[in-house]
Amino acid sequence: MVQAGYFNDEFIHHFVSKCSRRSPLINIGYYVRATIIDFTLHTFLTDVSTQPAQIVSCGAGFDTNYFRLKSGTKLHPTVVYYEVDFPEVVERKSRIIGDTAVLSQAVGVPDDEPRDIELKARQYRLLACDLRQLDNLESVLRLAGVDFSLPTLFLSECAVTYMDEPSFQSWPADVKSLVPLLSLVIDIIMLCRSSSALIRWVSAKFDRAVFAMYEQVYPEDGFGIVMAKHFESINTPLFSLATFPDFDSQEERYKTRGWSSCVSRSAWDVFINITDSAERHRAYNLEPFDEMEELHLKCCHYALTIASKGFITSLLNIPSTSPPRISAEESEHIRWLLRKTDANIDINRFAHTTTRLSETDGYLVVGGFGHFSGKKHGRRKEVLLSDNGGVRVLDVSFTCEEHRPEVSLDAMHHTCTDLSGTDSAVLYGGRTWPGRPVNVWPVVLTLETIGSDPPPESSDNVAVRALAEVKAPASGGETPRSRYRHSAVCLVSAVDRTPKNYVVVFGGRTETFQVLGQLSFLLAI
Numbered sequence: 001m002v003q004a005g006y007f008n009d010e011f012i013h014h015f016v017s018k019c020s021r022r023s024p025l026i027n028i029g030y031y032v033r034a035t036i037i038d039f040t041l042h043t044f045l046t047d048v049s050t051q052p053a054q055i056v057s058c059g060a061g062f063d064t065n066y067f068r069l070k071s072g073t074k075l076h077p078t079v080v081y082y083e084v085d086f087p088e089v090v091e092r093k094s095r096i097i098g099d100t101a102v103l104s105q106a107v108g109v110p111d112d113e114p115r116d117i118e119l120k121a122r123q124y125r126l127l128a129c130d131l132r133q134l135d136n137l138e139s140v141l142r143l144a145g146v147d148f149s150l151p152t153l154f155l156s157e158c159a160v161t162y163m164d165e166p167s168f169q170s171w172p173a174d175v176k177s178l179v180p181l182l183s184l185v186i187d188i189i190m191l192c193r194s195s196s197a198l199i200r201w202v203s204a205k206f207d208r209a210v211f212a213m214y215e216q217v218y219p220e221d222g223f224g225i226v227m228a229k230h231f232e233s234i235n236t237p238l239f240s241l242a243t244f245p246d247f248d249s250q251e252e253r254y255k256t257r258g259w260s261s262c263v264s265r266s267a268w269d270v271f272i273n274i275t276d277s278a279e280r281h282r283a284y285n286l287e288p289f290d291e292m293e294e295l296h297l298k299c300c301h302y303a304l305t306i307a308s309k310g311f312i313t314s315l316l317n318i319p320s321t322s323p324p325r326i327s328a329e330e331s332e333h334i335r336w337l338l339r340k341t342d343a344n345i346d347i348n349r350f351a352h353t354t355t356r357l358s359e360t361d362g363y364l365v366v367g368g369f370g371h372f373s374g375k376k377h378g379r380r381k382e383v384l385l386s387d388n389g390g391v392r393v394l395d396v397s398f399t400c401e402e403h404r405p406e407v408s409l410d411a412m413h414h415t416c417t418d419l420s421g422t423d424s425a426v427l428y429g430g431r432t433w434p435g436r437p438v439n440v441w442p443v444v445l446t447l448e449t450i451g452s453d454p455p456p457e458s459s460d461n462v463a464v465r466a467l468a469e470v471k472a473p474a475s476g477g478e479t480p481r482s483r484y485r486h487s488a489v490c491l492v493s494a495v496d497r498t499p500k501n502y503v504v505v506f507g508g509r510t511e512t513f514q515v516l517g518q519l520s521f522l523l524a525i
């Protein structure tokens with residue numbers, strides 16, 4: 001992210017030795033997060049101006065926030081920056097700081113460290129403590145010089161969500177309605193080990209505090225399920241996610257634990273309100289990037305939650321462009337019927353097409369990108385047919401071999417348009433990666449029955465395959481530009497009294513990111 005030019009961090013390479021190459025989507029996701037955290041810190045520092053204040057970064061890991069603030073002269077001499085993490089993390093961080101001249105210089109001359117404090121300098125203090133042990137946390141903070149009466153920002157950037165948290169999800173509704181009351185009992189029963197107990201403890205101990213938390217939300221939709229599973233699979237489950245799954249419950253979490261104000265908003269909402277379009281344009285154009293929807297989806301699964309007590313922070317007033325939230329009761333107008341499909345077939349994907357076949361009364365699924373079970377993710381090349389409630393993978397045979405390099409069944413952002421009254425659909429356009437458009441010539445996919453002549457009444461268990469015919473452009477005719485993210489629809493029009501199917505293609509994007517406005521007609525059959 002830093003190497004690709006999204007975000008300026010001249011210190012990170014001291015802490016992270018190996019820079020892995022990541023996709024533009026991942027890079028921009030990190031850039032959004034870093035931009036929001038930077039904004040949070042700068043806004044708090046502007047709020048406190050020159051008055052004495054403190055920042056306590058919970059689970060700071062190897063982040064470089066202190067060093068960037070210090071070198072950018074953003075940290076007024078009256079502010080002290082504390083970082084708390086597990087002993088093994090802070091020991092390593094302290095060692096790196098000690099071994100690196102530029103970092104030691106930013107920290108200044110350390111005091112003789114009292115026991116339990118890894119590093120104590122005038123403005124920077126590194127503390128080894130498990131945040132679940134609140135008694136210990138209090139004594140370590142006191143020892144390090146924390147003043148419980150000063151304005152203090154508690155920052156948790158993807159950190160406290162890893163702490164234990166009891167889940168109310170499976171509890172009966174009438175019990176759930178008692179949650180504010182129960183939360184107190186549970187924070188106590190949990191022996192103060194949960195992230196919510198920490199949130200309650202901060203509000204009880206500090207007279208003037210702000211809690212800024214950046215963490216995941218919405219674990220129950222498609223993206224959220226994959227996200228939660230991912231963190232489980234790498235052995236770092238997000239414990240808060242089930243209990244505080246959305247913005248309302250995040251706000252409730254603070255308001256029922258001693259905080260007088262709380263606002264929780266999606267990272268996307270915050271990001272587009274704290275950056276200008278020129279900056280966003282710069283970031284989106286650093287690498288070939290065409291996954292705006294996925295970026296939006298990802299950023300809507302992270303929340304910035306700001307809570308305050310005894311201190312007025314302008315962080316509560318970040319403008320919002322989101323439409324008003326719809327409550328769960330209001331949003332139940334559409335009832336989804338979720339059907340499980342054959343577990344043997346990996347059907348997860350996005351950026352694919354689903355096309356109805358009028359004759360078969362089924363639908364074709366072509367292309368897209370998704371996870372393969374047990375393997376990494378990638379483009380999906382199997383064409384799926386769903387009919388009679390099941391899903392099967394179709395064999396696809398091509399009628400003209402020599403054009404196959406032009407064809408990509410594993411495209412993304414293509415169209416597949418059903419031809420009225422037939423079992424054929426026209427696959428057109430799409431891309432593999434953003435600079436490589438495919439299916440520049442339309443491909444007619446036709447469903448055919450194998451070994452059953454005539455076809456039986458019911459198509460249950462009938463063996464079928466798809467025939468793919470690449471349609472070369474007529475000589476002398478104008479060939480439309482290659483494109484993806486276009487739209488297409490079938491029109492039936494009578495020519496010499498014979499109805500013919502036309503596929504009408506409109507707009508789209510080219511490999512050079514040009515946005516097209518041409519309307520093209522493909523005479524399909």
Ligand SMILES: C[S@@+](CC[C@H](N)C(=O)[O-])C[C@H]1O[C@@H](n2cnc3c(N)ncnc32)[C@H](O)[C@@H]1O
Nearest residue numbers: 059060061063085086130131132157158159162
């Ligand atoms: C995903 S890392 C985030 C690090 C940093 N905030 C950042 O954004 O780069 C989570 C950090 O929280 C720390 N952490 C998790 N649970 C903790 C606990 N109970 N006490 C102290 N630190 C904890 C981990 O050690 C880790 O450094």
